[in-house]
Amino acid sequence: MKATSAIMTPAFETAGTWRLPDRGPVGMVSLIIAESAIFTIFVVAYLFYLGKSLSGPTPSEVLETPVFYTICLLSSSLTIHFAGKFLESGKRAAFLTSWFSTIFLGALFMYGTAREWYRLIYEHGLTISTNLFGTTYYSLVGLHAFHVTAGLVMLSIVLIFGLAGRVGADQSGRIGVLSLYWHFVDAVWVVVFTVVYVVGR
């Protein structure tokens, strides 16, 4: 891959002053920009419909702030960051441990979401079709949860390859791309958390 990117470099500038960026990070940054626009629209819809539901339940009646699970998800950003550092310096066991912790913390977060949804549906009778709050809440939180799930699948695939001994320091570029995605998912949660649990109540 290094070799092809060197050949493909169009020499618009004098040779040596410019290198073609790796396509992995560029692609992931593009995805993040595009996804940010999607989340923005959902956040706008959520804020626009705050307090516009014609019937209950309302956010202040039923929502509980998921502080513990939020801490889980946010600290998984730290563990994946350190996993990348360990991989670069060739500490394989430390890498696998941090990587597994990331998956564990992410899964814990998903468990928290599942618990919350179960409670909302079976104790408060709030579904996606109950009222505008239900529609916007499940869409926004669900869209984020879908991204966490997709991330967990990708992280698990890396874990399997890692346990098989196929992930080394030469893969750290690709691992970096994946952790970029994970950081994005965490950053989106900060926004969703603020909107749904702080502003929205």
Add this chain to the structure above:
Amino acid sequence: MPLLAWLNLTMSGMLLIVITPLTAAQIMLLVDRYLGGHFFDTQAGGSATLWMHFFWIFGHPEVYILIIPCFAFMSEIIPVFSRKPIFGYPVMVGATVSIGFVSMSVWAHHMFTVGMNSYANSFFAITTMAVGVPTGIKIFNWLGTMWGGRIQFKTPMLFCIGFLFQFLIAGLTGIMLASAPFDWQLSLSYFVVAHFHYVIVGGILFALFAAFYYWYSKVTGRMMSERLGKWHFWLFMLGFHMTFDVMHIPGLLGMPRRIYTYEPGRGWDTLNLIVSIGAFVQGIAILVFVANLIISYWKGARAGNDPWDAWTLEWSVSSPPPAYNFASIPTVASRRPLWDLKHPEDPDSRYD
């Protein structure tokens, strides 16, 4: 970076931010339709106007996504047939990027008749007029490129000149419609239909034709027939102006869009007849174009590497280009590398 690259970079960046809101809105629509959601359900407090906002957040910048590559074609073709480098390169880049940004804040000018408050109306009227400024700068720069050049009226250049002329008028009716009270009168009329066809046909389609005539030789190795090309151009020009110039008038006279018939005696009959005849003339012109594409593929004159005496790298390789276009990376010192190669005594890089 050549303007073609700059413009496509701008367009690609817009694609990322502009298409995805439509994706989001469609997800919401799916939630509404299949999961019983209420995003756009007015019975449950939802808002249909919100759908319009989300749609036009995509819908209007999309027009710029369509036309920015056409601006790129203009910036490549006009200099070659004016025998001059592009006029005002840095300003062109700045204008392009600012069109990219400003065009994302004009969407609700499609919604003046929805009944937004006066602040929203004023905001979107102002941003819409503002986007006319960088666009105007680009038109001036293309004219500046032609000014004092030795203009060759080959078919690609004819379509470029048609583009400049028609895109200017399309922009002017656009500025008229940007004024909210004017839009209240003419929204959903044939005036609007004429305006956006002026942009899409008179602007984008003319630019695409120019690009076809310009790069066909590079793609196929054969020249397109100049004789058929001129027939195509003049027939299409005639048909275009019969249809879309005249279409403004029934719009001003109050003819609404999206109707299939109307009572006689409203004064629209003759005008619409001319519009229809023009459409057939355009149809014939398109047939001439298609015939030209097909005939030239087999019978066209051999193009050689560089039929237009152009200055960009694609013309330095054979036509059609070899599977691997450059055996070794060409070292480039300016935005017109082939000019530098042809004129080692006076390369562009000397002035950069």
